[in-house]
Amino acid sequence: MKKNERLNLMMRYINNRGFFKLNELQQEFHISRATALRDVADIEAMGLPLEATVGRGGGYAVMPNTLLPTIRFTHNQVKALFIAFMASRNQQLPYLKNRQDIVEKLLGLISPVQQEQLLLLDNLLVFEGTNPLKPALLELTDQPQPQLEKLLTVSLSTRQLKIRANGKKYKIYLKHLERANGKWYLDCLDLKQPQRLIIAVAAIKAAVPLQPSEQVKTTTLAALFSKTALNPNLILQLDARAIAQYKKFHPLPYKLTYVDPFQARAQISEHVAPEGDKELLINWILFLGPGCHVELWPKSLAQAYKARLKNELKR
Structure with missing residues (x-):
């Protein structure tokens, strides 16, 4: 990267943060400490006011949106x-x-x-x-569900919400809004009966922030998350072929974790409830193909899988 390009990018970097340290510039732009000091001096000479502070928590503070160059695209x-x-x-x-x-x-x-x-x-x-x-x-038109933007707008103020979906009312903590298999879902924590919930955005009829008096404290939230965290009893190892199949379809909440830098191998680690839909899960594992290796699964699921294969062989 040329110096003038680096300086322009660096000005935006420090302006967006308001406070920075030299080691942050070194890591972000892969430069030495001496180069970082020279760049900061050049930026000050260009008219961007910086205030240096010393000590353990020291660094540079910058006044936002001051004398930034016009944004240009190549x-x-x-x-x-x-x-x-x-x-x-x-x-x-x-x-x-x-x-x-x-x-x-x-x-x-x-x-x-x-x-x-x-x-x-x-x-x-x-x-x-x-x-x-x-x-x-x-x-092309590709409008999302009307409720999606409302949820996002509400969630920007607080993630603790009161929602109405599938004929029921919930008090939740919204962990993520996820898009999977062409649909949007809420991955959330039920605050009344601590458990993980997956709710389709299309099913939500109303969503409002919880009143401050109803909201759960951060320490309590952390305890609820720990309480609902279950040890994984299903571990799948996937190669590139199975990863390609996973991207075509995967049921929530099964998440993919890559285990090599080239994303050619991955792992799925989840907890399967005993009362879960075993047939759906078995169909999906078969769908992943020979590139999927089962490292760990519940005994009931293994038995159902063997029974499925026996029935297939009898046909």
Whole structure:
């Protein structure tokens, strides 16, 4: 990276944080301490006011949004933005109400030659979410469930919510909003009867923040999470073939953890409830194919799996 590029990026880095230390710049930009000191001096000379503090908690403080250079994108960066936008088709992303409006604004910022290149890219590249009947980016609509944006807006103020779904009322702590198999789900903790819940966003009829008097303290939340954490009794080892199958379909809440830097091997570690749907789980394990190796599973599930194979052999 050239020095002027590094300085511009560094100015945005420190401005976004408001306070930083030299070792943070060294790690982020892979530079020596001497280079970091010279860069900070150059940034101060450019007019960005920095205040140095000494001591164990010392560092540099910066006044936000002061004398920052205008943001500019290179040709390749514009292409990268456009391609990323194309790749998100049919993902039901929140806040994305009008793709055409966003694309027209993006096209309006660039030259006719670049516009032509982006339109060619749109015809050349086909992503997994592309609608074969309407492959053009400007024609595609992919609105999420209306409740998704409301949930996100409410959750930005607090994750402790009161929701109504499937004819029941819940007081929850929202851990994550997840998209899996083309649908959005809440991964949350039931605060009344401490247990993990997976609720489809489409099933939610109402969601409001819990009143401050109803909210659970942070220490209590930590205790509830510890109480509901169960030791895994299902461990699956996956190779590249099984990982590809997992990406096509996986039931919640089975999460993939990569065990090598090349993402060619992965592990699934979960707790299976005794009353769970064994047939669904067995079908999924078979769907993962020969690249899936069972390291650990409950005895009841193993017996059901063997019975399934015997029945298949009798046919």
